[in-house]
Amino acid sequence: MGQIALGLCAGLLLAGCAEDYGLDQHGRKVTAEQMEGQWLVINYWAEWCGPCRTEIPELNALEEQVKDKHATVLGVNFDALQNEALSKAADTMGIRFTVLAQDPGERFKLPRSEALPxxxxxxxxxxxxxxxxxxxTAAGLSKRLAELQAKE
Incomplete structure:
Protein backbone atom coordinates (compact mmCIF):
# COMPACT_ATOMS: atom_id res chain seq x y z
CA MET A 1 0.00 0.00 0.00
CA GLY A 2 2.83 2.43 0.87
CA GLN A 3 4.47 1.97 -2.54
CA ILE A 4 1.20 2.69 -4.33
CA ALA A 5 0.77 5.93 -2.38
CA LEU A 6 4.40 6.87 -3.06
CA GLY A 7 3.94 6.18 -6.78
CA LEU A 8 0.76 8.24 -6.82
CA CYS A 9 2.51 11.17 -5.13
CA ALA A 10 5.46 10.94 -7.53
CA GLY A 11 3.04 10.91 -10.47
CA LEU A 12 1.25 13.99 -9.14
CA LEU A 13 4.56 15.80 -8.66
CA LEU A 14 5.64 15.02 -12.20
CA ALA A 15 2.27 16.14 -13.54
CA GLY A 16 2.68 19.39 -11.60
CA CYS A 17 5.96 20.06 -13.40
CA ALA A 18 4.16 20.00 -16.72
CA GLU A 19 1.32 22.34 -15.77
CA ASP A 20 0.18 24.68 -18.48
CA TYR A 21 0.90 28.41 -18.24
CA GLY A 22 -2.73 29.52 -18.41
CA LEU A 23 -4.12 31.86 -21.04
CA ASP A 24 -2.45 34.55 -23.12
CA GLN A 25 -3.71 38.06 -23.91
CA HIS A 26 -5.90 36.62 -26.68
CA GLY A 27 -7.53 33.99 -24.45
CA ARG A 28 -5.50 31.15 -26.00
CA LYS A 29 -4.06 28.40 -23.84
CA VAL A 30 -0.27 28.48 -23.38
CA THR A 31 0.77 24.87 -22.87
CA ALA A 32 3.78 23.47 -21.05
CA GLU A 33 4.51 21.54 -24.24
CA GLN A 34 4.93 24.82 -26.19
CA MET A 35 7.58 25.97 -23.69
CA GLU A 36 9.40 22.64 -23.41
CA GLY A 37 13.12 22.98 -24.16
CA GLN A 38 12.83 26.79 -24.42
CA TRP A 39 14.82 29.52 -22.74
CA LEU A 40 12.29 32.00 -21.40
CA VAL A 41 12.71 35.76 -21.36
CA ILE A 42 10.05 36.78 -18.82
CA ASN A 43 9.38 40.51 -18.78
CA TYR A 44 7.17 42.35 -16.29
CA TRP A 45 5.58 45.53 -17.66
CA ALA A 46 2.83 48.04 -16.92
CA GLU A 47 1.06 50.71 -18.97
CA TRP A 48 2.09 53.45 -16.54
CA CYS A 49 5.79 52.52 -16.79
CA GLY A 50 7.62 54.83 -19.22
CA PRO A 51 10.70 52.59 -19.67
CA CYS A 52 8.37 49.63 -20.30
CA ARG A 53 6.80 51.50 -23.20
CA THR A 54 10.17 52.09 -24.88
CA GLU A 55 11.32 48.54 -24.12
CA ILE A 56 8.34 46.79 -25.78
CA PRO A 57 9.60 47.30 -29.39
CA GLU A 58 12.95 45.81 -28.31
CA LEU A 59 11.18 42.75 -26.87
CA ASN A 60 9.10 42.42 -30.06
CA ALA A 61 12.36 42.44 -32.06
CA LEU A 62 13.96 39.93 -29.68
CA GLU A 63 11.02 37.53 -30.08
CA GLU A 64 11.55 37.60 -33.85
CA GLN A 65 15.30 37.02 -33.46
CA VAL A 66 15.13 34.12 -31.00
CA LYS A 67 11.99 32.20 -31.98
CA ASP A 68 14.04 29.66 -33.96
CA LYS A 69 16.80 29.49 -31.33
CA HIS A 70 14.98 27.63 -28.53
CA ALA A 71 13.91 30.83 -26.78
CA THR A 72 10.70 32.76 -26.37
CA VAL A 73 9.63 36.08 -24.87
CA LEU A 74 6.82 36.09 -22.33
CA GLY A 75 5.27 39.23 -20.92
CA VAL A 76 3.52 39.56 -17.57
CA ASN A 77 1.40 42.57 -16.68
CA PHE A 78 2.56 43.90 -13.32
CA ASP A 79 -0.97 45.04 -12.45
CA ALA A 80 -2.42 41.54 -13.03
CA LEU A 81 -4.86 42.71 -15.70
CA GLN A 82 -7.12 39.94 -16.98
CA ASN A 83 -9.31 39.12 -19.97
CA GLU A 84 -10.39 42.14 -22.06
CA ALA A 85 -8.35 44.59 -19.94
CA LEU A 86 -5.17 42.56 -20.56
CA SER A 87 -5.90 42.23 -24.26
CA LYS A 88 -6.55 45.97 -24.59
CA ALA A 89 -3.41 46.95 -22.63
CA ALA A 90 -1.20 44.59 -24.65
CA ASP A 91 -2.68 45.98 -27.86
CA THR A 92 -2.24 49.58 -26.71
CA MET A 93 1.41 48.84 -25.86
CA GLY A 94 1.98 47.23 -29.27
CA ILE A 95 3.01 43.88 -27.78
CA ARG A 96 3.46 41.13 -30.38
CA PHE A 97 4.91 38.46 -28.05
CA THR A 98 2.90 36.24 -25.69
CA VAL A 99 1.56 37.92 -22.55
CA LEU A 100 0.58 35.51 -19.79
CA ALA A 101 -2.61 36.25 -17.87
CA GLN A 102 -1.30 34.10 -15.00
CA ASP A 103 1.90 35.28 -13.32
CA PRO A 104 4.56 32.52 -13.57
CA GLY A 105 6.45 34.04 -10.61
CA GLU A 106 5.60 31.23 -8.21
CA ARG A 107 6.36 28.53 -10.78
CA PHE A 108 9.93 29.83 -11.23
CA LYS A 109 10.35 31.28 -7.72
CA LEU A 110 10.83 34.77 -9.14
CA PRO A 111 11.32 37.46 -6.53
CA ARG A 112 8.59 40.12 -6.66
CA SER A 113 10.08 43.34 -7.96
CA GLU A 114 8.72 46.72 -7.00
CA ALA A 115 10.68 48.38 -9.82
CA LEU A 116 9.86 48.06 -13.51
CA PRO A 117 10.76 46.91 -16.00
CA THR A 137 17.61 46.08 -25.67
CA ALA A 138 17.07 43.24 -28.13
CA ALA A 139 20.82 43.21 -28.87
CA GLY A 140 21.79 43.05 -25.19
CA LEU A 141 19.28 40.32 -24.35
CA SER A 142 20.17 38.29 -27.44
CA LYS A 143 23.87 38.48 -26.57
CA ARG A 144 23.24 37.46 -22.95
CA LEU A 145 21.01 34.56 -24.00
CA ALA A 146 23.67 33.31 -26.44
CA GLU A 147 26.31 33.47 -23.68
CA LEU A 148 24.13 31.51 -21.27
CA GLN A 149 23.12 28.96 -23.95
CA ALA A 150 26.80 28.40 -24.83
CA LYS A 151 27.46 27.37 -21.21
CA GLU A 152 24.84 24.61 -21.43
Missing part, protein backbone atom coordinates in the same frame (compact mmCIF):
# COMPACT_ATOMS: atom_id res chain seq x y z
CA UNK A 118 12.34 43.69 -14.78
CA UNK A 119 13.32 40.76 -16.98
CA UNK A 120 14.23 37.22 -15.97
CA UNK A 121 16.16 34.74 -18.10
CA UNK A 122 15.04 31.20 -17.31
CA UNK A 123 16.76 28.11 -18.71
CA UNK A 124 14.92 25.09 -20.18
CA UNK A 125 15.12 23.33 -16.77
CA UNK A 126 13.16 26.17 -15.16
CA UNK A 127 16.15 27.70 -13.34
CA UNK A 128 16.39 31.49 -13.18
CA UNK A 129 19.78 32.33 -14.65
CA UNK A 130 19.60 36.11 -14.57
CA UNK A 131 17.50 39.00 -13.23
CA UNK A 132 17.88 42.18 -15.25
CA UNK A 133 16.54 45.43 -13.83
CA UNK A 134 15.64 48.36 -16.03
CA UNK A 135 15.12 48.79 -19.74
CA UNK A 136 16.76 46.15 -21.97
Missing amino acids: VTYLVDPKGQVRERLMGEQ
Whole structure:
Protein backbone atom coordinates (compact mmCIF):
# COMPACT_ATOMS: atom_id res chain seq x y z
CA MET A 1 0.00 0.00 0.00
CA GLY A 2 2.83 2.43 0.87
CA GLN A 3 4.47 1.97 -2.54
CA ILE A 4 1.20 2.69 -4.33
CA ALA A 5 0.77 5.93 -2.38
CA LEU A 6 4.40 6.87 -3.06
CA GLY A 7 3.94 6.18 -6.78
CA LEU A 8 0.76 8.24 -6.82
CA CYS A 9 2.51 11.17 -5.13
CA ALA A 10 5.46 10.94 -7.53
CA GLY A 11 3.04 10.91 -10.47
CA LEU A 12 1.25 13.99 -9.14
CA LEU A 13 4.56 15.80 -8.66
CA LEU A 14 5.64 15.02 -12.20
CA ALA A 15 2.27 16.14 -13.54
CA GLY A 16 2.68 19.39 -11.60
CA CYS A 17 5.96 20.06 -13.40
CA ALA A 18 4.16 20.00 -16.72
CA GLU A 19 1.32 22.34 -15.77
CA ASP A 20 0.18 24.68 -18.48
CA TYR A 21 0.90 28.41 -18.24
CA GLY A 22 -2.73 29.52 -18.41
CA LEU A 23 -4.12 31.86 -21.04
CA ASP A 24 -2.45 34.55 -23.12
CA GLN A 25 -3.71 38.06 -23.91
CA HIS A 26 -5.90 36.62 -26.68
CA GLY A 27 -7.53 33.99 -24.45
CA ARG A 28 -5.50 31.15 -26.00
CA LYS A 29 -4.06 28.40 -23.84
CA VAL A 30 -0.27 28.48 -23.38
CA THR A 31 0.77 24.87 -22.87
CA ALA A 32 3.78 23.47 -21.05
CA GLU A 33 4.51 21.54 -24.24
CA GLN A 34 4.93 24.82 -26.19
CA MET A 35 7.58 25.97 -23.69
CA GLU A 36 9.40 22.64 -23.41
CA GLY A 37 13.12 22.98 -24.16
CA GLN A 38 12.83 26.79 -24.42
CA TRP A 39 14.82 29.52 -22.74
CA LEU A 40 12.29 32.00 -21.40
CA VAL A 41 12.71 35.76 -21.36
CA ILE A 42 10.05 36.78 -18.82
CA ASN A 43 9.38 40.51 -18.78
CA TYR A 44 7.17 42.35 -16.29
CA TRP A 45 5.58 45.53 -17.66
CA ALA A 46 2.83 48.04 -16.92
CA GLU A 47 1.06 50.71 -18.97
CA TRP A 48 2.09 53.45 -16.54
CA CYS A 49 5.79 52.52 -16.79
CA GLY A 50 7.62 54.83 -19.22
CA PRO A 51 10.70 52.59 -19.67
CA CYS A 52 8.37 49.63 -20.30
CA ARG A 53 6.80 51.50 -23.20
CA THR A 54 10.17 52.09 -24.88
CA GLU A 55 11.32 48.54 -24.12
CA ILE A 56 8.34 46.79 -25.78
CA PRO A 57 9.60 47.30 -29.39
CA GLU A 58 12.95 45.81 -28.31
CA LEU A 59 11.18 42.75 -26.87
CA ASN A 60 9.10 42.42 -30.06
CA ALA A 61 12.36 42.44 -32.06
CA LEU A 62 13.96 39.93 -29.68
CA GLU A 63 11.02 37.53 -30.08
CA GLU A 64 11.55 37.60 -33.85
CA GLN A 65 15.30 37.02 -33.46
CA VAL A 66 15.13 34.12 -31.00
CA LYS A 67 11.99 32.20 -31.98
CA ASP A 68 14.04 29.66 -33.96
CA LYS A 69 16.80 29.49 -31.33
CA HIS A 70 14.98 27.63 -28.53
CA ALA A 71 13.91 30.83 -26.78
CA THR A 72 10.70 32.76 -26.37
CA VAL A 73 9.63 36.08 -24.87
CA LEU A 74 6.82 36.09 -22.33
CA GLY A 75 5.27 39.23 -20.92
CA VAL A 76 3.52 39.56 -17.57
CA ASN A 77 1.40 42.57 -16.68
CA PHE A 78 2.56 43.90 -13.32
CA ASP A 79 -0.97 45.04 -12.45
CA ALA A 80 -2.42 41.54 -13.03
CA LEU A 81 -4.86 42.71 -15.70
CA GLN A 82 -7.12 39.94 -16.98
CA ASN A 83 -9.31 39.12 -19.97
CA GLU A 84 -10.39 42.14 -22.06
CA ALA A 85 -8.35 44.59 -19.94
CA LEU A 86 -5.17 42.56 -20.56
CA SER A 87 -5.90 42.23 -24.26
CA LYS A 88 -6.55 45.97 -24.59
CA ALA A 89 -3.41 46.95 -22.63
CA ALA A 90 -1.20 44.59 -24.65
CA ASP A 91 -2.68 45.98 -27.86
CA THR A 92 -2.24 49.58 -26.71
CA MET A 93 1.41 48.84 -25.86
CA GLY A 94 1.98 47.23 -29.27
CA ILE A 95 3.01 43.88 -27.78
CA ARG A 96 3.46 41.13 -30.38
CA PHE A 97 4.91 38.46 -28.05
CA THR A 98 2.90 36.24 -25.69
CA VAL A 99 1.56 37.92 -22.55
CA LEU A 100 0.58 35.51 -19.79
CA ALA A 101 -2.61 36.25 -17.87
CA GLN A 102 -1.30 34.10 -15.00
CA ASP A 103 1.90 35.28 -13.32
CA PRO A 104 4.56 32.52 -13.57
CA GLY A 105 6.45 34.04 -10.61
CA GLU A 106 5.60 31.23 -8.21
CA ARG A 107 6.36 28.53 -10.78
CA PHE A 108 9.93 29.83 -11.23
CA LYS A 109 10.35 31.28 -7.72
CA LEU A 110 10.83 34.77 -9.14
CA PRO A 111 11.32 37.46 -6.53
CA ARG A 112 8.59 40.12 -6.66
CA SER A 113 10.08 43.34 -7.96
CA GLU A 114 8.72 46.72 -7.00
CA ALA A 115 10.68 48.38 -9.82
CA LEU A 116 9.86 48.06 -13.51
CA PRO A 117 10.76 46.91 -16.00
CA VAL A 118 12.34 43.69 -14.78
CA THR A 119 13.32 40.76 -16.98
CA TYR A 120 14.23 37.22 -15.97
CA LEU A 121 16.16 34.74 -18.10
CA VAL A 122 15.04 31.20 -17.31
CA ASP A 123 16.76 28.11 -18.71
CA PRO A 124 14.92 25.09 -20.18
CA LYS A 125 15.12 23.33 -16.77
CA GLY A 126 13.16 26.17 -15.16
CA GLN A 127 16.15 27.70 -13.34
CA VAL A 128 16.39 31.49 -13.18
CA ARG A 129 19.78 32.33 -14.65
CA GLU A 130 19.60 36.11 -14.57
CA ARG A 131 17.50 39.00 -13.23
CA LEU A 132 17.88 42.18 -15.25
CA MET A 133 16.54 45.43 -13.83
CA GLY A 134 15.64 48.36 -16.03
CA GLU A 135 15.12 48.79 -19.74
CA GLN A 136 16.76 46.15 -21.97
CA THR A 137 17.61 46.08 -25.67
CA ALA A 138 17.07 43.24 -28.13
CA ALA A 139 20.82 43.21 -28.87
CA GLY A 140 21.79 43.05 -25.19
CA LEU A 141 19.28 40.32 -24.35
CA SER A 142 20.17 38.29 -27.44
CA LYS A 143 23.87 38.48 -26.57
CA ARG A 144 23.24 37.46 -22.95
CA LEU A 145 21.01 34.56 -24.00
CA ALA A 146 23.67 33.31 -26.44
CA GLU A 147 26.31 33.47 -23.68
CA LEU A 148 24.13 31.51 -21.27
CA GLN A 149 23.12 28.96 -23.95
CA ALA A 150 26.80 28.40 -24.83
CA LYS A 151 27.46 27.37 -21.21
CA GLU A 152 24.84 24.61 -21.43
